[in-house]
Amino acid sequence: MSHWASILSTAAKVNLLVLVVSAVFSWSSLSDRVPEFALTKIEESDIKDDSGKEPITEDDADPEDLEVFYPTHQWQTIRPGQAVPAGSHVRLNLQTGDREAKLPDGENGKSDTREERRKRLGKVDVDSNAFTSQELKKVLAKMKESEKAERKAHEEEVRKKFRPIEQLKEEFEKLNVKMETDYEIMVKLIGKFNSSASTLDEKVAALYDLEYYVHQVDNAKDFLSMGGLQLMINGLNSTKAVLKEHAAFVLGAALSSNPKVQIEAIEGGALQKLLVILATEQPLAVKKKALFALSSMLRHFPYAQQQFLKLGGLQVLRSLFRQKGMETLHVRVVTLLYDLIVEKMLLEDSQHGDQMEEKIQQYRQVKLVPAVVEQDWCVVVSNLLAMPEHDTREKVLKTVGVLMAFCKERYRGDQALSTTLSLLRSEYEELAAEEQREGDKDGYFKELLGSVNTIIQELR
Known part of the structure; x- marks a missing residue:
């Protein structure tokens, strides 16, 4: 009897130890979640393989070499190197020593298989953390093929609307019209x-x-x-x-x-x-x-x-x-x-x-200027101020202003020019005042009046 009691006592101790270890590992798997990343981080730095070397973890592996773990509502074994989606339930199977994961309890609907996800890749936003590199490459290839097909369809539509220049030339030649x-x-x-x-x-x-x-x-x-x-x-x-x-x-x-x-x-x-x-x-x-x-x-x-x-x-x-x-x-x-x-x-x-x-x-x-002065162009030009067109007067006033430096003495002795300038000033004062009354403060006639006043001032 004492022998069987000893065995039962030992079994009770083992069961208690199993419960403690299970609780510790369960708490450890939950505390290892990294909220800022899409995938759960699996720490295996303390586990060594038979060769004594530390296995490659997710952090050390090339992102393109990672394989995504697709959880269901049943516990599945997580193979080394697989990335587990955030939110999954993870546990350590004490009997086998393997890590297992499944979808949280209470989620509605069935879990998607890999094939179902692949079918929906072209219609949903792609998360590079949730799919393998091969799957992403296939998606990009489909997108490029779709874009190429659209561009080809657009080119065909343009060709239907417009004819090439060679064809146009041929048609013009048939009509005896040559470009x-x-x-x-x-x-x-x-x-x-x-x-x-x-x-x-x-x-x-x-x-x-x-x-x-x-x-x-x-x-x-x-x-x-x-x-x-x-x-x-x-x-x-x-x-x-x-x-x-x-x-x-x-x-x-x-x-x-x-x-x-x-x-x-x-x-x-x-x-x-x-x-x-x-x-x-x-x-x-x-x-x-x-x-x-x-x-x-x-x-x-x-x-x-x-x-x-x-x-x-x-x-x-x-x-x-x-x-x-x-x-x-x-x-x-x-x-x-x-x-x-x-x-x-x-x-x-x-x-x-x-x-x-x-x-x-x-x-x-x-x-040129000496010849102009010598041939008395000064008077020939100034006489044109008597013409009635405002446009003509504008051009003549500009020319007189340019010639003033060379023809000043000739102009000062020209009584006809003095009389013409006085008449022009009176006329343009009235026209400039009318412009201002109409709201045009810097009008055409005000500019002409300024030219006349400048010439009169220089001849004093």
Whole structure:
């Protein structure tokens, strides 16, 4: 009897020990939860394998090599290296020594299998801590394939709406419509103008269209290379006034802000021919286009300005003021003189580097202002203040203001100018006051009144 009592006492002690150890491990598994991470941290640093080495834990393993443990409502063994989702119940099986886990009691619904999760990957947000790297790669691959399919579908939709340029060209050719470049069009227009078979109207139409194209700098250079510029210069000698007019129009358009064409034009004799047109008896329309071409040649081209003065260009322009029916050209001439004088002044006053020094030296050789004073342009310009148009007066007032430094003594002795300035001041005082009454404090007439008052003040 004592022997069996001893055995029962020993068994009771073992059972008590099992309960204590179970409680300790249960408390340890709950305290090992790391709330800031999605997965439960499994500590096995104190467990060694048969080789005496510490096994690799979750913290040491490559994230792509981790395998996710998918818990159910039944206890399942956790294999080494598996990541357990947070919130799972974990225990140590004392009989087998394995860790086991399951879903918390009380959760509704069935647990998802791995296949079910894979089916829902494309429709739910993916948690990289809850899926293996292989599963994530498959999801990304599906997303790329979906994006590629959408892009391909969009390209197909665009192709259905729009036809390729090759197909359009073929259809245009079938309709006898060919897409031509500006160069090809200019070649045809020049050929039409230069052809003896073309009628006068056809030649005029060709020149009219050419003027539109040569406004562009690159087209003007192409126009020069194909011989069109010299044709226009020769056209200034035409016996037909309308051809002379439109040839000057095309020439002026090609010369505008195009130094290369300006140089070729003056070397081709365009300056002399334009001055001849302005100096001889010609229709107003012809002289108007010739003056336009001359202005395009002289602006920002000091060498041409110097040659203009040597050829007596100022005298030619002065003669326009003595010819009847040329009044509309007077303001254009004054505007040209103003632009040339201010152009030189601005360049000399501005800060510049070595690159502009050569151009400044060229401008210094242009003695435009002394020639203007010598030929009494001071009075010629100031007399235009008597014209009724406000726009004309504005341009003349600006020119008088620029010439004031050179023509002051001449202006002080001009009684007609003094009377005109007094009348203009009275007129613009009234117009400026009316502007202010209408709420326009800085109006157009106030600006003109300021210009008049400035000139009167300087002449006192």
